[in-house]
Amino acid sequence: MTSPSPAFRTDVHGLRGIAVALVLLEHAGLTFGGGFVGVDVFFVVSGFLITGHVVRELEQRGRVDLAAFWARRVRRILPSAIVVALVTAVAGLGLVPPLARGELVDAAVASFLSVPNLYFASEGTDYLTGTAPSPFQHYWSLGVEEQFYLLWPLLLLLVWRLGRRSSDSQRTALLVGTIVALIGLSLTLAVLLTDRSQPWAFFSLPSRAWELAAGGLVAVAVTRRGVVRGHAAACIGWAGLAGILLAATVFDETTAYPGTAVLLPVLSAAALVWGGAAGHPFGPVVLLGVRPLQYLGGISYALYLWHWPLLVLPQAAIGLATPLPLWARFVALATAVVLAHLTTRYVEQPFRGVRAPDVRTVLLGVSASALAVAVVLGAGTATDPRTSTSGRSAADVTPTAPPTFTPFVPSGLEPQLDRATEASSDYRREGCHVESTSDTTVNSCVLGDPEGALTVALVGDSHAAHWMPALEGWAERRGGVRVLGYTKNACTMVDVEVRTSGRPYRECDVWRAAVLQRLTADAPDVVLVAGSAHLPLVGAPDEADRAARIDLWREGLRRTLAALPERSRASVLADTPEFAESVPRCLSANLDDAGACSVDRHVGVDPGWIASERRVTEDAGHGYADLTDWFCSATRCGVVSGNTLLYRDYGHLTEPWARALWRQIGGAIEEAR
Secondary structure, eight states: OOOOOOOOOHHHHHHHHHHHHHHHHHHTTSSOTTTTHHHHHHHHHHHHHHHHHHHHHHHHHSSOOHHHHHHHHHHHHHHHHHHHHHHHHHHHHHHSOGGGHHHHHHHHHHHHTTOHHHHHHHTTOOTTTOSSOOTTGGGHHHHHHHHHHHHHHHHHHHHHHHTTTSOHHHHHHHHHHHHHHHHHHHHHHHHHHHHHOHHHHHHOHHHHHHHHHHHHHHHHHHHTTOOOOHHHHHHHHHHHHHHHHHHHHHOOTTSOTTTTTTHHHHHHHHHHHHHHTTOOTTSTHHHHTSHHHHHHHHHHHHHHHHHHHHHHHHHHHHOTTSOOOHHHHHHHHHHHHHHHHHHIIIIIHHHHTOOOOHHHHHHHHHHHHHHHHHHHHHHHHHTOOSOSSOSOOOOOOOOOSSOOOOSSOOTTOBSOHHHHTTOOOHHHHTTOSBOOTTOOOOOOOEEEOTTOSEEEEEEESHHHHTTHHHHHHHHHHHOSEEEEEEEBTTOOSSSSOBEETTEEOHHHHHHHHHHHHHHHHTOOSEEEEEOOSOOOBTTBOSTTOHHHHHHHHHHHHHHHHHHSOTTOEEEEEOOOOOOSSOHHHHHHTOTTOGGGGOEEHHHHSOHHHHHHHHHHHHHTTOEEEOOGGGTBOSSEEOSEETTEEOBSSSSOBOHHHHHHTHHHHHHHHHHHO
């Protein structure tokens, strides 16, 4: 059976407009916290269009001209992608902090090589809650599609060849069965990975392929005339549109995504495309066919490419501590529309009309990508910062309360800015801290004097681990102290349900229970309880839910203190200041004005949170240590003291600064005893 020739689908074109509008509004922080589902809609539409083309070619010719297929993809995707990426890279090298330039170049190169999704997955990027997103982060979806386009026609051709001696219906059944099996495997992988490694679930082709394949399944149904007719088709289409808008409205950064949640936007988009195949005049085409959505659909690809760097780069230029003003976000989106219009007209459309030999087109596309890589690498080398200090010197200082801050980045800074992020402690370098969120192992690291008469255990998340150099320094000077460390990334010892990557952090609950068992079996004299006050909590995941978060934390801390061994005394440490931007990155752009990277005291620390912790701790008969005065003046929390950098990122202490506070940690321990 020969399928009908493809006709222009007004509803599909308008659906592109809906999808890109959802993405833009969400990225600009204007509305639709779940606007990221627009990308899933794009995947379904792409799978539908590409599969429809390949299946029609198989039916008509019995083969697929792979060179022609890939040449069309090169003409459609690469010109605009390369132009926008080059502009973004050059602008980014001048706007992002110097310490971020290396990552910018890496992301740009990955984008030119069509593997940005693999780059961001390997970096552990959290797309939904990233605090310093790359201006190339949105290229991840192009990477998924380009990798899909490389493999999908080969798979369809193979299946078609396997069924070449079968009847038409049998060949169709084989094709449908293969696509359904792929959908099942890919969806299962997406669900499993969301629980275990969310970045790979979000960015990788194997976990996203089913979304494009779902569109492909609709294409097979349509090409084989499996179309619903009449009012049922209109109802299916409207239900699909409602499902997409529902997902965009109710999903947000706390949603475990993709996981099972992605079923709603993908199946909804597939239903809309399938229902619209009947061409019912009262279907969603009534809305999707309006001129503004048709226009957005026509420039949707270029608009998607331009909008993100226009939002991210100005934010990087002014610093993350100050949100991009509302007017600036509107200007960025308006500028993106203008640039998208020009790019579509003068780059995308002319290249799509080029009729060069297919193999030559593919080779030219590869060569253009390689040339772009060379240009970006060269520009990155030329703009590599020559210095990471102001060139001025500062004297060493002993920690005081309030502290003495250095107003510039001194020569001899320890650690140096370009090494600060990797500069951790021996405790972490020796593997004592549990880095992986999926690992529930309770490490048995004994530091200090293994035979010491006094045992002190430090417990909590990475904000507890950064105190270990101070604890070791005090133990060494005092002598006879056995030090135990039980710490795990993003896992507080306070008995609350934490979220990670949009899902309940069940591994944390398991680990915490195991640590309490370990403490019961080997009761230390003093338990130092420390950790971040900014973890997302089940029941109050948003920082804005302050009252609910404090209530949950207070009750959880009460349960934790009650669960400690009777002979153990506890000292709860107030959290250290938190910054909106990585301190070393900020300083790299403000070498002569370190104060630009400081934060107001009432922003960096929460006195209400501290007061609540103190009441619970002291009511339970334990000690509470608030060392904020060693980090902040009455009004500001600084970042450099003497020759010492205080933080290695957004709030973790550097090893030299933590070690310098050994007296203060010792005082907290002695007070608890």
